[in-house]
Amino acid sequence: MNQDFKNTLETMAKDVENDLLVCFEKPFDAPAIIVSAMKYSLFAGGKRIRPVLMRKTCELFGGDVENARALSCAIEMIHTYSLIHDDLPAMDDDDLRRGQPSNHKVYGEDIAILAGDALLNYAVETAVDGLQRLPAQQQGNGIQALKILMQASGVGGMIGGQVGDVLAEDDDEMNAEKLKYIHSHKTGAMLTAALLCGAVMANTDSESLEWMRQYGEAIGTAFQIVDDILDVTSDTEVLGKPVGSDQEEHKTTMVSLYGLKSAQEKVEEYHRTAIEALSNLSIDTSFYIQMADFVCNRVY
Amino acid sequence: MNQDFKNTLETMAKDVENDLLVCFEKPFDAPAIIVSAMKYSLFAGGKRIRPVLMRKTCELFGGDVENARALSCAIEMIHTYSLIHDDLPAMDDDDLRRGQPSNHKVYGEDIAILAGDALLNYAVETAVDGLQRLPAQQQGNGIQALKILMQASGVGGMIGGQVGDVLAEDDDEMNAEKLKYIHSHKTGAMLTAALLCGAVMANTDSESLEWMRQYGEAIGTAFQIVDDILDVTSDTEVLGKPVGSDQEEHKTTMVSLYGLKSAQEKVEEYHRTAIEALSNLSIDTSFYIQMADFVCNRVY
Incomplete structure (x- = not known):
């Protein structure tokens, strides 16, 4: 990974981390255990990709990042809640998350x-x-961005994808189309929302929003296929969760459907789609190109 | 119950029902089962007290009820989700809800x-x-009302109360103070929010909001004590859930702490507090007086 890009990600992730900490500085009128449980998962070493994408996008499209600060904390909290519920015994029944x-x-x-x-x-x-x-003149954009986020995390987005995932377990007729629905909704929707929210907060034109959507959907799908690949090729220590669990649970994945090689080719295909979408934008897209490289080549 | 009051409640509940149905008319990009599960609990015969309170309050304080329409659907959805999660095996483990x-x-x-x-x-x-x-000139009020609702349903409100309820099960030192926290947060917060949201949407002054808060907290607490009383005095068919389950689960309630007679006296005390708060308002409060009577004298 390009060192400058890595530094940018890390610096911005630290800013997000600080803002999230500030969100938990105030006293809560609640039993201590629930606040502790919320913080346990929120501060468990997440890479803060979604909030970083939102802030960077706001900046790259010429907006005031300050305006995206609260909403980018919100997207990380939503992402975290989805992981907590995904891990529950009634759902994926995972004992480990990020090695903890x-x-x-x-x-x-x-x-x-x-x-x-x-x-x-x-x-x-x-x-x-x-x-x-x-x-005042930014409130319309703020409401629009909140709507984009909530649609992405809702039944027509992330939750729908998770339902598809749950149903897939007992589905003898899993196919590529259903798997694509799961991928695009469970992971893609929130990554895309991060980009769109950032762009909306910067008052971006609708044509650019559409290219950003295409970029987001491509890297979101690639991200999920890489997840499937890593479950086969990585090891437990690097991954922070048991390797081979998909196969053990007879889960249909891009790897089980197409084989490892085809799955890797699909990642490359989505990488190309992402880069092509970027070529239509008039802003400096080097950050997004590096993000696509990062998502498609990550090893954890 | 006063027949006019009953008619008002039923007519307004029907309007809410219709609006909720409209919320589910559009197609969802999600597996059918999740939409079906959402609707199963949302349209299970709830009395729609919270949305009716919100709309009626907006009307009584001179606001345009149209402006409270969406938010009052939202409060009913939040109330419903909390019932679904409360009933889960890991929580209260209830097999029945409203007789179903x-x-x-x-x-x-x-x-x-x-x-x-x-x-x-x-x-x-x-x-x-x-x-x-x-x-445009109502958006500030709208955002303020949404904030009130989300604070009431969050960790400092309803969720905190539910956590207190969960912790109470294994708490050998349950006392009146802890029980009051649970009551005021688990039930009171959302009833009060319904009133405050309606009043805020009608651009009500802060002093009146404070009296409405006191009224709401009083009837909210009374509502919960009546719940505890009904668990002892009602029967399964009327209540729609098994009677005596609190005692069976060795749950600390206002009845187990104070006895039935004292619990009934407490309901009367909160009833008086509610009526006193109303006497400070310059609007017609007969609806709220009847609501207080209804909450304190209900038999289901």
């Missing part, structure tokens, strides 16, 4: 369910707080 | 968790849609 015991292993199932609920709810509280602080 | 099998008994735990998540998320989508449709 998953939320329900530490706090119990009941608190883990509520910690997820609380993070989704607090994401919206944080976003609405941010809306109130926006300059 | 609870969500996870019909759809399975995984889909029930996701249906709850999806309803909370869709509540926000619906509210934000509503924000976009507000007249």
Whole structure:
């Protein structure tokens, strides 16, 4: 990975981390355990890709990053809640997340369910707080961006994708189309929303938004296929979760459907689609090119 | 119950029902089962008290009820999601809700968790849609009302109360103070939010908001004590859920702490507090007086 790009990601991730910490500085009128459970997963070493993408996009399209600050914290909280609920015994039943015991292993199932609920709810509280602080002429954009985020995380987006994933377990007729629905909704929707929210906060024209959408969908799908590939090719220590679990659970993945080589080719195909979409933009797209390279070549 | 009051409640509940149905008319880009699970609990015969309170309050304080339409659908979706998650095996493990099998008994735990998540998320989508449709000069109030709602449903409100409820199960030192926290947060917060949201959408002054808050907190607490009383005095058919389950689960309630008679006296005390708060308002408060009577004297 390009060193400058890596530094940019790390610096911006640290800023996000600090802002998230500030969100938890105030006292909460709640039993301590739930705040502890929320923080346990939110500060578990996530790479903050979604909020970084949102802020960087706002900046690259000429917006004031300050305006995207609250909403980018919100997207990370939503992402985190989805991981907590995904790991639950009734769902994927994962004991590990990023190399650490998953939320329900530490706090119990009941608190883990509520910690997820609380993070989704607090994401919206944080976003609405941010809306109130926006300059008056920016409020329309702020509301539009919040709508994009909530549609992406909702039943027509991430949750729908997770439902597809749950149904896939007992589905003897899994096919590429269903798997694509899962990928594009479970992962792609939120990555795309990060880009679009950032661009909307910078008052970007609708044509550019459409290219960003195509870019986001391509790298989102690539990201998920790489996940499937890593489950076969990586090792537990690097990955932070058990390797080979997809196969063990007889999960249909891009690798089980097409084989490793075809899956890798698909990643390259989506990489090309992403780069092509960028070529239509009039801004400096080097950050996005590097992001596409990063997503498609990551090893963890 | 006063017949006019009853008619008002029923007519307004029907309007809410219709608006909720409209929220589900559009096609969702999601597996059918999740939309079905969301609708199963949302259209399970709820009395729509929170949205009716919000709309009526907006009307009584001179606002345009149209402006509270989307947010009042949102509060009902949030209330419904909280019931779905409360009933889960890892939480209260209730098989029945309003006389029907609870969500996870019909759809399975995984889909029930996701249906709850999806309803909370869709509540926000619906509210934000509503924000976009507000007249420009009403958007500040709309954002303020959404903030009130999300704070009430969040970790400092309803979710905190539910956590307190979960912790109470293994707490040998349950006392009146902890029980009051649970009551005021688990139930009171959302009832109060319904009133405050309606009043804010009508551009109500802060002093009146404070009296409405006191009224809301009083009837919210009374509502919960009545719940505890009904668990002892009602029967399964009327209540729509098994009677005596609190005692069976060795749950600390106002009845187990104070006895039935004292609990009934507390309801009367909160009733008086509610009526006193109303006496400070300059609007016609007969609806709220009847609501207080209804909450304190209900038999189901």
